[in-house]
Amino acid sequence: xxxxxxxxxxxxxxxxxxxxxxxxxxxxxxxxxxxxxxxxxxxxxxxxxxxxxxxxxxxxxxxxxxxxxxxxxxxxxxxxxxxxxxxxxxxxxxxxxxxxxxxxxxxxxxxxxxxxx
Amino acid sequence: xxxxxxxxxxxxxxxxxxxxxxxxxxxxxxxxxxxxxxxxxxxxxxxxxxxxxxxxxxxxxxxxxxxxxxxxxxxxxxxxxxxxxxxxxxxxxxxxxxxxxxxxxxxxxxxx
Numbered sequence: 001x002x003x004x005x006x007x008x009x010x011x012x013x014x015x016x017x018x019x020x021x022x023x024x025x026x027x028x029x030x031x032x033x034x035x036x037x038x039x040x041x042x043x044x045x046x047x048x049x050x051x052x053x054x055x056x057x058x059x060x061x062x063x064x065x066x067x068x069x070x071x072x073x074x075x076x077x078x079x080x081x082x083x084x085x086x087x088x089x090x091x092x093x094x095x096x097x098x099x100x101x102x103x104x105x106x107x108x109x110x111x112x113x114x115x116x117x
Numbered sequence: 118x119x120x121x122x123x124x125x126x127x128x129x130x131x132x133x134x135x136x137x138x139x140x141x142x143x144x145x146x147x148x149x150x151x152x153x154x155x156x157x158x159x160x161x162x163x164x165x166x167x168x169x170x171x172x173x174x175x176x177x178x179x180x181x182x183x184x185x186x187x188x189x190x191x192x193x194x195x196x197x198x199x200x201x202x203x204x205x206x207x208x209x210x211x212x213x214x215x216x217x218x219x220x221x222x223x224x225x226x227x228x229x
Binding site: 003004031033035040041042043044045048055056058059091093105106107108109110111 | 121158159160161162163206208214215216217218219220221222
């Protein structure tokens with residue numbers, strides 16, 4: 001597609017429920033990143049994929065968070081047993097590859113706003 | 118660990134005023150430095166970057182110089198416009214890592 005698409009744009013759920021957030025990167029982009037942005041803060045890194053594999057998941061806060069990218073394109077961020085502190089905007093970004101060349105600039109999606117009541 | 122500190126906002130300026138948004142960083146290696154901008158209702162966009170000491174990044178009239186001696190990457194623009202109103206994020210990517218570390222953002226409001 002023309003940009004990074006994230007769905008849903010807004011999700012309200014109750015504490016303890018399971019949530020899935022989807023990211024559709026730009027076609028042909030091999031690198032995909034998830035970040036979390038809490039109100040008034042900058043984005044915090046969660047995980048990044050190179051192809052189908054999670055190359056760095058050091059930012060996932062605990063084992064309630066998991067992400068997959070089974071075919072190397074669309075990715076799903078999964079949050080189990082949601083807590084109020086999980087409320088944030090979850091951002092997805094993709095790039096054509098790695099490195100700092102112009103072709104590898106990150107393109108961010110508009111985000112999925114998660115509210116846990 | 119890595120960290121980025123930005124001046125707090127909001128910064129309110131009149132059109133055509135000079136802009137400086139301060140950014141300092143802490144990193145274990147030799148990071149690349151970035152400024153991202155988030156316009157109202159839009160996703161984060163890369164504004165400019167610098168990959169080594171003394172490099173100057175520039176775009177859309179904005180500039181920032183990578184100063185290793187002061188660990189800084191201050192954003193400047195000589196004459197701001199109303200359309201520059203947005204939230205600006207300073208970020209770094211340390212050597213050997215793909216993850217970006219962001220500052221907390223600075224909101225800029227430009228009044229006509």
